[in-house]
Amino acid sequence: MTAFSFNTTTTLAKWCLILMLSVPVIAGTFGAVFPAMGYFPAIGETQFGLHVFATLFDTPALWQMVGLSLFTGLLSTLLAVAGALVLLAGFYHLRWLQTIQRLLSPLLVLPHAAAAMALLFVLSPSGMILRLVTSLSSNESIVPTSWWFPYDSEGISVMIALALKELPFIMLMALSVLSQPQTEKKVAGYYRIGAALGYSNIAVFFQLILPVLYPQIRLPILAVLVFATSSVEISMLLGPNSPNTLAVSVLYWFNHIDLSMRMLGSAAALLQVVVSGVAVGIFIAVERVIAVFGSHQRLSGKRHSADLWVKSVAYSIVSAYCLLIVAIIYSVVMWSVAQYWAFPNLVPDGFTFLHWQTATASLTLPLVNTLQLALAVGITSVAMVLLTLESLSNTRSSRSVIDNVLPYTLFLPLFVPGVAFLYGLVWLQQMFIGDAIWVNTFIAHLVYVLPYVYISLAVSYKKFDMRYVHVALGLGKTPAQVFFKVKLPLMFPPIAVAFALALAISFSQYLPTILPSGGALPTLTTEAVASVSGSSQRLSAVYVILLAGLPLIGFALAWYLPRVVFTPHRKKTNIRDKRHTHGA
Amino acid sequence: MSKQWLTRTQYAVVMALLVSALLVSAKSHGDTVRFHAWGGSAQVNGYLQWVAEQLEEQGITLQHVKLADTSDAVSRVLAEKAGGNLSNGSVDLIWINGENFAAMKKHGLLQPNWVSSLPNFALTNPSINPAMVTDFGEPTQGMEAPWGKASMVFYYRENHLSNAKVAQPTTIAELLAFAEALPGRFTYPLPNDYLGISFLKYAAVALNPKHRDVFYKPVSQQALRTITPSLWAYLDKLHPLMWRQGEYMVRQASQLQRLVDAGELALSFSFTAAEIPSAVERFDLPPDIRTYAMQDGSLANVHFIGIVFNSPHKETAKQVINFMLSPLAQSQKKKLAVWGDDTVLDIALLNVEQQALFTSNETHPSAIPPDSSSPLIAEPHSSWSDALRQVWFERYGARY
Numbered sequence: 001m002t003a004f005s006f007n008t009t010t011t012l013a014k015w016c017l018i019l020m021l022s023v024p025v026i027a028g029t030f031g032a033v034f035p036a037m038g039y040f041p042a043i044g045e046t047q048f049g050l051h052v053f054a055t056l057f058d059t060p061a062l063w064q065m066v067g068l069s070l071f072t073g074l075l076s077t078l079l080a081v082a083g084a085l086v087l088l089a090g091f092y093h094l095r096w097l098q099t100i101q102r103l104l105s106p107l108l109v110l111p112h113a114a115a116a117m118a119l120l121f122v123l124s125p126s127g128m129i130l131r132l133v134t135s136l137s138s139n140e141s142i143v144p145t146s147w148w149f150p151y152d153s154e155g156i157s158v159m160i161a162l163a164l165k166e167l168p169f170i171m172l173m174a175l176s177v178l179s180q181p182q183t184e185k186k187v188a189g190y191y192r193i194g195a196a197l198g199y200s201n202i203a204v205f206f207q208l209i210l211p212v213l214y215p216q217i218r219l220p221i222l223a224v225l226v227f228a229t230s231s232v233e234i235s236m237l238l239g240p241n242s243p244n245t246l247a248v249s250v251l252y253w254f255n256h257i258d259l260s261m262r263m264l265g266s267a268a269a270l271l272q273v274v275v276s277g278v279a280v281g282i283f284i285a286v287e288r289v290i291a292v293f294g295s296h297q298r299l300s301g302k303r304h305s306a307d308l309w310v311k312s313v314a315y316s317i318v319s320a321y322c323l324l325i326v327a328i329i330y331s332v333v334m335w336s337v338a339q340y341w342a343f344p345n346l347v348p349d350g351f352t353f354l355h356w357q358t359a360t361a362s363l364t365l366p367l368v369n370t371l372q373l374a375l376a377v378g379i380t381s382v383a384m385v386l387l388t389l390e391s392l393s394n395t396r397s398s399r400s401v402i403d404n405v406l407p408y409t410l411f412l413p414l415f416v417p418g419v420a421f422l423y424g425l426v427w428l429q430q431m432f433i434g435d436a437i438w439v440n441t442f443i444a445h446l447v448y449v450l451p452y453v454y455i456s457l458a459v460s461y462k463k464f465d466m467r468y469v470h471v472a473l474g475l476g477k478t479p480a481q482v483f484f485k486v487k488l489p490l491m492f493p494p495i496a497v498a499f500a501l502a503l504a505i506s507f508s509q510y511l512p513t514i515l516p517s518g519g520a521l522p523t524l525t526t527e528a529v530a531s532v533s534g535s536s537q538r539l540s541a542v543y544v545i546l547l548a549g550l551p552l553i554g555f556a557l558a559w560y561l562p563r564v565v566f567t568p569h570r571k572k573t574n575i576r577d578k579r580h581t582h583g584a
Numbered sequence: 585m586s587k588q589w590l591t592r593t594q595y596a597v598v599m600a601l602l603v604s605a606l607l608v609s610a611k612s613h614g615d616t617v618r619f620h621a622w623g624g625s626a627q628v629n630g631y632l633q634w635v636a637e638q639l640e641e642q643g644i645t646l647q648h649v650k651l652a653d654t655s656d657a658v659s660r661v662l663a664e665k666a667g668g669n670l671s672n673g674s675v676d677l678i679w680i681n682g683e684n685f686a687a688m689k690k691h692g693l694l695q696p697n698w699v700s701s702l703p704n705f706a707l708t709n710p711s712i713n714p715a716m717v718t719d720f721g722e723p724t725q726g727m728e729a730p731w732g733k734a735s736m737v738f739y740y741r742e743n744h745l746s747n748a749k750v751a752q753p754t755t756i757a758e759l760l761a762f763a764e765a766l767p768g769r770f771t772y773p774l775p776n777d778y779l780g781i782s783f784l785k786y787a788a789v790a791l792n793p794k795h796r797d798v799f800y801k802p803v804s805q806q807a808l809r810t811i812t813p814s815l816w817a818y819l820d821k822l823h824p825l826m827w828r829q830g831e832y833m834v835r836q837a838s839q840l841q842r843l844v845d846a847g848e849l850a851l852s853f854s855f856t857a858a859e860i861p862s863a864v865e866r867f868d869l870p871p872d873i874r875t876y877a878m879q880d881g882s883l884a885n886v887h888f889i890g891i892v893f894n895s896p897h898k899e900t901a902k903q904v905i906n907f908m909l910s911p912l913a914q915s916q917k918k919k920l921a922v923w924g925d926d927t928v929l930d931i932a933l934l935n936v937e938q939q940a941l942f943t944s945n946e947t948h949p950s951a952i953p954p955d956s957s958s959p960l961i962a963e964p965h966s967s968w969s970d971a972l973r974q975v976w977f978e979r980y981g982a983r984y
Binding site for chain 2: 059060061124125126142143145146151153240241242243254255256258259338339340342343352354355358361362365426427430431437514518519520522526527529530531534535536537538539
C-alpha cells in the first residue's frame with residue numbers, strides 16, 4: 001500500500017464518518033418537517049401550512065408535557081453534574097476515583113430501560129427498600145397504598161432515575177479527561193501549588209481544576225441534557241400519565257393507529273427539538289451565573305470551599321449508590337429465581353429456574369440478532385473512527401473546513417432527539433432502501449455508536465506518544481506501516497475498550513432497533529422492553545440480568561484480553577518457549 | 585513486532601469470518617412466515633413456540649414477532665402501503681380483533697375471502713355461529729379466521745379480602761362498595777388498552793340495563809347522551825378510590841397482574857380466565873388467587889388471525905392458520921397448563937378421537953369453577969370503543 005493510497009483511505013473514512021453521522025440525522029429531521037408542515041402524501045395530505053402546529057398547540061396539557069420534559073431533563077442533569085463534581089472534588093486527591101468508577105459501572109452499562117426496571121424492583125411500594133423498612137418496623141403485611149415512587153405526577157421518579165443513570169457517565173467523561181498525561185501533570189501541579197498556599201484540596205479542585213476540566217466535559221454534559229429531555233424509556237416506565245413527558249407523547253402519536261396522528265407526532269417531534277434547545281439555553285444561563293459566583297469566590301482568597309459539606313455529600317452519594325446497587329443486584333437476582341414472594345418478606349418462599357428456562361427457551365434468535373448487529377456495528381465504527389483519527393493526525397498542519405466541522409457533526413445524533421429524526425429516517429429508508437431491514441437497523445445503530453467510539457478513541461489518540469511515530473518514520477516506514485505496525489498494536493487496550501463500548505451501546509438501543517426493523521429484528525433489549533409490558537415481574541428480572549451481563553462480559557474481555565494476549569513481556573516468553581520446543 | 589502483527593491479522597480474519605457467517609445465517613430467515621402477535625404473555629409465547637415446532641415438521645418456519653402493542657404492526661402495514669410496498673410486506677399474519685380489525689379493514693390492509701377455503705374452518709360451524717364471522721359487530725368478509733374465545737373474569741386475593749372482612753364484588757354496584765371498603769386496591773387500564781376499554785364497555789352496559797339495544801347499533805350522539813350520565817356518575821365516585829387515587833392508571837392490562845402479584849392490588853380482571861391459574865403455576869401470582877365471573881354479565885368476544893394484503897407468503901400463511909384451527913392445535917391451546925384459551929371449534933362436529941383431545945379433568949383452586957355460569961354480554965358494535973374512549977379522554981384528560 002503506497003502512502004498516497006493510505007492517505008486516500010483515511011480521508012475517505014473521514015468523509016464516510018461525517019456523512020454517516022449527518023445524513024441520517026439531517027435527512028431524518030427533514031422527514032419530520034414535511035408531515036409537520038401538513039405534507040403527507042401517503043394519506044392524501046398535500047396542503048402545506050401551519051394547521052398541524054395549530055392542532056398541536058390546541059392539544060390539552062401540551063405545556064404540562066413540555067414543562068415535565070424540561071423539569072426532569074434539567075434538574076436531573078444539574079443534579080448529576082453537581083454530584084459528579086462533588087465526587088471528583090471529594091475523592092480525586094485520594095485516588096479513589098477508579099474504585100468508585102468501577103462501583104458505578106453496573107449502572108453505566110445497564111441500558112436505560114433495564115435501569116428503570118431495576119429501580120422498580122428496589123423503590124416501588126412492594127420493592128426491596130419498603131420490604132426492609134416494613135419488616136423491621138412493624139407487623140404489617142400489606143403493601144402501602146401511598147408512596148411517591150413511581151408514576152408521581154411531578155416527575156420526581158423520572159428525574160431521580162435519570163440523574164442516577166447520568167452521574168456515572170459524566171464521571172467517566174471527567175475521568176477520561178483527567179487521565180490525559182498533560183492534564184494529569186497540570187492537575188498534580190495545581191494541587192501542590194494550592195497546598196503550598198494553604199488551600200484545602202477541595203478548594204483547589206473547585207477554584208483551580210474545575211475551570212480547566214469543565215470546558216472539556218461541557219459538550220458531553222450538554223449531550224446528556226438533550227438526551228434527558230427527550231429520552232423515552234425511563235419516562236415511559238416510571239413517569240406519570242396525566243400527562244407524561246413530550247417525548248412519550250411523540251411516540252404515542254407516531255404509533256397511533258390513525259395515520260393522520262403522525263403529522264401531529266412530527267410537529268411535536270420538532271417542538272421536542274425546540275424544548276431540548278431551550279433546556280440547553282437555560283443550562284448555559286445557569287452555567288453563567290455559577291461562573292460569576294465562582295470567580296468572586298476565587299478572588300475572595302478563602303482557603304476552604306465548605307469542605308465538610310462537600311465531603312459529607314460525597315460520602316453520602318457513594319453510600320447511596322452502594323446501597324442502591326447492592327439492593328438492585330440482590331432483588332433482581334432473587335426475583336429471577338423466586339417462587340412466591342409475599343410482602344414484606346426479604347427472601348422468596350422458594351427458588352426455581354423456571355423463569356430462566358422460559359426466557360432462554362426463546363432467546364437464540366434475539367441473541368444472534370443482538371450479537372450480529374453489535375459485532376458489525378462495533379467493527380465498522382472502530383475502523384471508521386481509527387482511520388478518521390489517523391487522517392486528522394496527518395493533516396494537522398493544514399486543517400481543512402471539514403476537520404473543523406467534524407466535532408460538531410459528532411454530536412449531531414446526540415443533540416437531535418431520537419424521537420425526532422428516527423421516524424423521518426425510517427420513512428426515507430422505506431423510500432430509498434426499501435425493506436432491507438438489517439441494513440436499515442445497522443445504519444440507525446451506527447449513528448448512535450459512532451460518537452461514543454470517537455470520543456473514547458480520540459482521547460487515547462491524543463495521549464499517544466508521537467516519538468514512536470517519529471522514530472518509525474525516521475527508519476523509513478510509510479505512514480500506513482506506522483499506523484498498522486506501531487500505532488494499532490500499542491493502542492490495542494483503548495481499541496478494545498472502544499469496541500466494548502460500541503457493543504454495549506448497540507446492545508442497549510431500543511428505538512433505533514424497533515423503528516427501522518418494524519419489530520422484525522428482535523434483540524435482547526426489544527424482548528426485554530416487551531417483557532416489561534408483559535405480566536411477569538420474574539421474567540423481567542431475568543432480562544435485566546441478561547441486559548447487564550452482556551455488556552459486562554464485553555468490558556471484562558476488553559480489560560482482560562490486552563493484559564493476557566498482548567503484553568510485550570509475555571510475547572518474549574512465548575518466543576523463547578517456541579525456540580525451546582524447536583530445540584527439543 | 586511483525587510476528588505480533590500477524591496474530592492480530594489472524595484475529596481480524598477470524599472476526600471477519602465470524603461476522604460474515606452470522607450475516608449469512610441471518611439471510612436464511614428469508615422464507616419464514618412472520619406472525620405479529622402481542623408478546624407480553626409467557627403462556628401465549630410458549631404456545632406459539634409449540635405451534636412453530638409442529639409446523640417445522642411440515643417444513644414451515646413460523647416466526648413470532650412479539651409486539652408490545654398490536655397497533656404497532658397495524659401502523660407498520662399502513663406505512664408500507666403508503667410507501668408503495670404492495671407485495672413484499674414484513675407482516676404475514678397478525679393477531680387482531682375489534683378496533684384494530686376495523687382499522688385494517690377500513691384501510692384495505694387485509695387479504696379478503698380466503699377463510700372459507702381453509703378445511704378446518706368448517707369445524708367452527710359458522711352457519712349457526714355468527715360470532716365466527718363477526719368481529720365486534722363488523723362482518724369479517726373472510727379477512728380473518730377465528731382463533732380463540734374469551735370472556736371477562738375477575739380475580740382477587742382471598743387472604744387480603746378475608747383479613748379485611750370484605751367480600752368480592754359480583755355486580756358493578758358492589759364494585760364501588762368494594763372500593764370504598766378497600767380504597768387503593770382496584771384499578772383499570774387506560775381506555776387505549778383493550779382491557780381498559782372493555783372495562784368501560786362492561787360498566788356502560790351493566791349501568792344501563794334498560795338501554796341494552798343501543799350498544800348493538802353504530803353509536804350516535806343521542807345514544808351517547810343516554811348512557812354516559814350514569815357512567816360518569818359512577819366513575820367520578822370510583823376514580824378517587826382506585827389505586828394511586830386514579831391519578832395514574834396503567835397503560836397495559838398485563839401490568840394489572842404484576843400489581844396483584846406485588847400485593848398492591850387485591851382485585852383485578854382479565855379476558856383470559858385460564859391465564860390466571862397458569863400464572864399461579866408459574867409463580868407470577870400468589871396461591872390465594874380466586875377467579876369468578878360477575879353476576880350482572882361478562883363481556884365476551886372472539887379473537888382472530890388475519891393475513892396481511894401485501895404478505896409475500898399468503899399460501900404458507902393459510903397452511904399455518906389451518907393448522908392453528910386443527911383440533912390438535914386448538915386442544916393444546918385450551919389446556920390450562922399451556923394457555924387455557926377457549927376453542928372456536930364446535931365440539932359436536934368433531935369425531936370421537938378429536939373430542940377426546942378436549943376432555944380433561946384439570947382443576948385448579950385459582951381457576952374459575954367449572955360449574956360457574958354467568959350471563960354473557962356480547963361485544964357492543966365496534967364504533968362504541970372509539971366513541972367511549974373519546975368521551976372518556978375528554979372528561980378525564982389526555983393520558984398517554
